Amino acid sequence: MAPRVSTTDRIHLALREAILSGELASGSLHSIYQLAERFNVSRTPVRDAVLRLADTGMLEIERNHGVRVRGLKVDDVREVFEARLLLEVPAAAFAATHADDALVTALRACLLDFAAAVATNDEAQFQRSDRQLHTMLMAAAGNTRISAMVESLRDVTQAHGVWTADQSRTLRAIQHEHEPIVDAVAARNPDAAARLMRDHLVETAVLLMQQVAKTSGEAVPDPWPGALISRARGV
Amino acid sequence: MAPRVSTTDRIHLALREAILSGELASGSLHSIYQLAERFNVSRTPVRDAVLRLADTGMLEIERNHGVRVRGLKVDDVREVFEARLLLEVPAAAFAATHADDALVTALRACLLDFAAAVATNDEAQFQRSDRQLHTMLMAAAGNTRISAMVESLRDVTQAHGVWTADQSRTLRAIQHEHEPIVDAVAARNPDAAARLMRDHLVETAVLLMQQVAKTSGEAVPDPWPGALISRARGV
DNA sequence: GACACGCATGTAGCATGCTACATATTCACC
DNA sequence: GGTGAATATGTAGCATGCTACATGCGTGTC
Structure with a gap:
């Protein structure tokens, strides 16, 4: 049975949980590279997930610098x-x-x-x-x-x-x-x-x-x- | 200098206009590759824009088959x-x-x-x-x-x-x-x-x-x- | 010591290569 | 002719190269 759920969705979920559990500290800066390595996938699905999370306001993308965790205020x-x-x-x-x-x-x-x-x-x-x-x-x-x-x-x-x-x-x-x-x-x-x-x-x-x-x-x-x-x- | 606008945003806008103007007919099927060629950019920004448009319900992504225009009903x-x-x-x-x-x-x-x-x-x-x-x-x-x-x-x-x-x-x-x-x-x-x-x-x-x-x-x-x-x- | 500046470092954004898979088509078989 | 399986075609999804740029740090200048 092939996994019906896409890698992007999986990373999206994992990132959300990591942020909300405090595993990724509020205000901390990370890079797509680091996160991709962390989840053992390529940068593409991580990037997709990050973009979606940025839309909901949980992450903030700083161009050519990294993604900052906004945490929950x-x-x-x-x-x-x-x-x-x-x-x-x-x-x-x-x-x-x-x-x-x-x-x-x-x-x-x-x-x-x-x-x-x-x-x-x-x-x-x-x-x-x-x-x-x-x-x-x-x-x-x-x-x-x-x-x-x-x-x-x-x-x-x-x-x-x-x-x-x-x-x-x-x-x-x-x-x-x-x-x-x-x-x-x-x-x-x-x-x-x-x-x-x-x-x-x-x-x-x-x-x-x-x-x-x-x-x-x-x-x-x-x-x-x-x-x-x-x-x-x-x- | 004018505020920098990303290629993704540009394609996002262009696709939306193309859909709503009827240039991309409602119900028609396209591919990321075709659209990328149409706008003379690579597939990545097109893909990003398509994902965003799919979120708003203007496009429907059919896995390994193409993107279908939902038009405006x-x-x-x-x-x-x-x-x-x-x-x-x-x-x-x-x-x-x-x-x-x-x-x-x-x-x-x-x-x-x-x-x-x-x-x-x-x-x-x-x-x-x-x-x-x-x-x-x-x-x-x-x-x-x-x-x-x-x-x-x-x-x-x-x-x-x-x-x-x-x-x-x-x-x-x-x-x-x-x-x-x-x-x-x-x-x-x-x-x-x-x-x-x-x-x-x-x-x-x-x-x-x-x-x-x-x-x-x-x-x-x-x-x-x-x-x-x-x-x-x-x- | 204060400050301006250039350079090294690391990053997101974009381009492109690769693969599994969904659909269409062909064709063998009845 | 009707039917179903093998094959062909094209695609999204994922991986990876490449480039312009934002930032921080050291160095030179006063």
Whole structure:
């Protein structure tokens, strides 16, 4: 069985994990040559992956000089979750109005995986379930570009290193925020779905900001979500 | 010395224009090698540009077979403007609450460029002014990722070919939609700014959909904006 | 000691060589 | 003629050469 996944994708994933795990220190400078040697591949797939990561803002390419790791700052978390709020909250409401039974069934199945992951403290499975649930809701909104954007935004923050602290407590808390969302979708209650999704994302964002702040010594923005989100009602 | 532009960026732009102008027919299959020869560059920058265009959904890469042009369908316009509505309307409201005098001055200057472009029927300048105005409003929202997303969304629809029909009428109409937005921002009236931005984007989207539909023989979705947008109030 | 300048070093960007593979075509066989 | 396997063709993906350039360091000058 030939590996269906391209080398570029593999390197892309590996680089992201290396950055977010702190293996590649924030602010450090590297070269395509070094990274290619590190992963035992040629420079081409590394270059492709680096370009993609630079698009999402995780790396910064300095021409003829190297690639600098941007790490994950508190402000990055703010930006990512502001965007996710603007996109995912309406999507959740839409899903609640247009949900068919198949979607609800799939969502409920996902919740079971969730619970299992929490019970066994399996963080990788937890991440997968979380992503799957959000992805299904986004898919229901029927806008592939918005879905892709949210996926890309998730990529920036999804990391083992960031989540590990205080696992058992926060994982369970996050899980418990998902259940009422699915209930609201099942009940075809868009307002509730939107409100619950909003609360869930805000909760997650604040949690992440605090953890990132702890490791980077930054301050968490005091009034968050800020005005950009509050004003989102104006659409 | 002019700011250095990479070959990749140049090809990226050229390919996008070629696709949107119809020079590369929708659905047609090409190869990196052919395209490289066409632009008199090597395959590498073409490949980079193609990968980026594939990310935005304008091209589809078929492994070991070629790249297929996806063209611009009515549904693409719907998706792009749904996303822009979700992002730009809150941003406009935010800009209205947080605008400083410098921003207002810059916006007013932009309106003058706009009027000049319309007066001389200079579509290139029109596009630049339009983008500049929207970009300034987005920048005021203080979220670089959202700004980048909107830029990318604009890229998909910005094309000479699509706009050319009925120029003198539509250009002036679009220009006149921008003035009240700037006025609302200057008056620090976020609700008005949001409403006006929404109307402007919807108007533009419908216009684009009709033009795309005319050339592709598709039907324009009847009730637009649809439920995803209507539900956006729930944030 | 401060500073300007040239050179060595290392890099990204671009060009090109090479390979596995997806598709189209031919052709043998029934 | 219909069908399926062998072959031919062309491609993306990956590896590797090559070049202009950004940066840092040493050297010369005052």
